Amino acid sequence: MESSNSGPSPGGKPLETAAEEFVAERDGNYASNLEYCLDKWIDWTPDHVQALEDVSTRTMRNYASHLKRRVRADAISASTARTYYNYVSALLNRAVEVGDLVENPAEKREAKKLLPSETTNSGDQQFWQPEQRRAIVSYVDEQARAAIDDPEANPFEPVRNRALITTLAYTGVRGAEVLADYRDERRNGLRWHSVDLEAGVMTVLGKSQDREETALPQQAVAPLERLRTLVDPPADGWPVFPSRHPPSLYSAIEDAGYDKPDGDPWGFCLEHGIEPPSMSTSGARTLLKRLSEEADVPGLEDDEYLTLHGARRGVGEKLYRERGAAAAQRTLRHADPQTTSEMYSHIEASELAEDNTAVFDNE
Template identity: 40%
Template sequence: MRPPLEDFAEYCVSQGIDAVDELTDDDLRDYGLELRTEYIDNEIAGSTANTYFRYIRAFLSFCVRDGKLDTNPADTEAAEEFLPEDTPTRDTQFWTPEQRKQLIAYADERISMAREETISVSLERAYRDRTIVVLLAELGLRGAECFRDPNDNHRDGLTWGDVDLEHGRLEVFGKSRKYETVGLTEAAHGALARLERIQEPPISEWPLFPTGHTASKYQAVEDATGDRPATGTDIDAVCREKQVAPPSITKEAGRQILKQLTHEAGIELEGDADYLQPHGARRALGAELYKKGHSELAQSALRHSSIETTHEAYSDIKAEDVAESIDEVRE
């Protein structure tokens, strides 16, 4: 129970809740929505979300018995309102090595087409989209760690201030709701270095993946300066001149980019998914490391709080390994 209870405690601290007797069923409903978001992002199954919530409800029941609470705020219909359906299994997508290579190869080709102006995509955007693919595939980042979440004020998307190319590392606001350090692989380092040369960010707050939504840029300038630029202004130039960072793309926009690239690359998919989802890259990285016997490396790469979490995530691979070992012994 420890990892999900620690996650809940950290969530409470982030919301300014310092003691269990401050909790209400609204707080538990909001946390249920957090779990639902992880389910939507393919980070956990519906059954896992409900199991975690049951752990929290059991802990709060103990607090009632121990006299620290009058009633259990998790034991109400309102508290469970946003929990996903408690399904025992759910198809989980993995990017296959072939799919990963095909997607990166197309992202490379798209840069060439943008440079030759044979597609209506700017060179900067083509580099931006390629970097998204590479960071997901190479580092196993979560979509919520890369992109802006309109429902979470702490998740504004990655900025250049989070990147340290000299030391080869990246700071992300992790699932733990703390900043976590991620080492850059050679491919990830190269992708970021090229994006920086093309983008030339004027300030450290500049997002790695800025939005292309013009109205959002106008609003950012108005919020920062108090003046709204005239319609028809080169808003990108204004942002640079006044050193106003445009918003990062949202998680949904990130998914739409991957959907577009998947379809344009002609990648064949299995199951119900109609595109290569962000979390599929993360699970694929962990599965590749885990299957080769590097479970602790998988734990570190995915930044799991415990090795038990890693074993649980790849229990199917562990079962296959056990079966193969039995066959080998009997031979």
């Protein structure tokens, strides 16, 4: 985040007011997404940026850099980063139109220079390939089974990891839809009351900020059933994928009014019915790095690992090849079919090449 020694501007329209006026002129999902993104941007801005006229080219350059770092961390896609930036730019364009600003600093070349590129070929993005999916799923399954069969082992983490990996590998959910994202208080992890194992459905907070139902294939249902039986959560509001991060557990224990225990904080939470925090997207990325190495996942370069969003793309790619664009779109819950088509354009190009080859072979 940018820093400055200057204080806030004594005049000018406050950012919150400008955002409220702009959102009020829009409607539908666009208005909801706009409001969400502008609120997040205003929260991100440094303390000295209070009004429209405080927003400089440097402010927007730093915001572009912030978005690029989130893309590199696999928290958002490059296209999503540019969408967020464009929402802010639209706000500043509106400010120019109504006379609150002389020019839009977000449109300056120096401000946009650090935005991640959207020109990456769809085939160059990571997809969990079938052999990669099999490798990591087989590994976590073996680990879970071995821990369950070992009377001296605590099977919780291996069983939780298996449930998480199979959920990612077969449902096409976004990581932040089932894990905690501490940048957004609404995204506090999937809860058991949102999972219907019998019907094979779970309800997640989608990218649109609406609650959305998504399918749970049997490949994910059985590991989740085993996890629930093992944990036996005392309330349906417990997270499906709890964290065993000791500092987080101690914080939950203290928040519940207990003194810090001498023993295992996880066991203390279970014994006293204290709700643990959900595993975060950051924690899941760390886990995926470790599991990718331990499972000897094929097709990965040095320091490369299976990513959260790569799991989602892998589900879409399998469905796109086997069942067509409509099935992929429904599972990934893309509002616009064009999004699905662009994501898997490399498949269409490859199939078109095969068809064209067959045509000219007969010439």
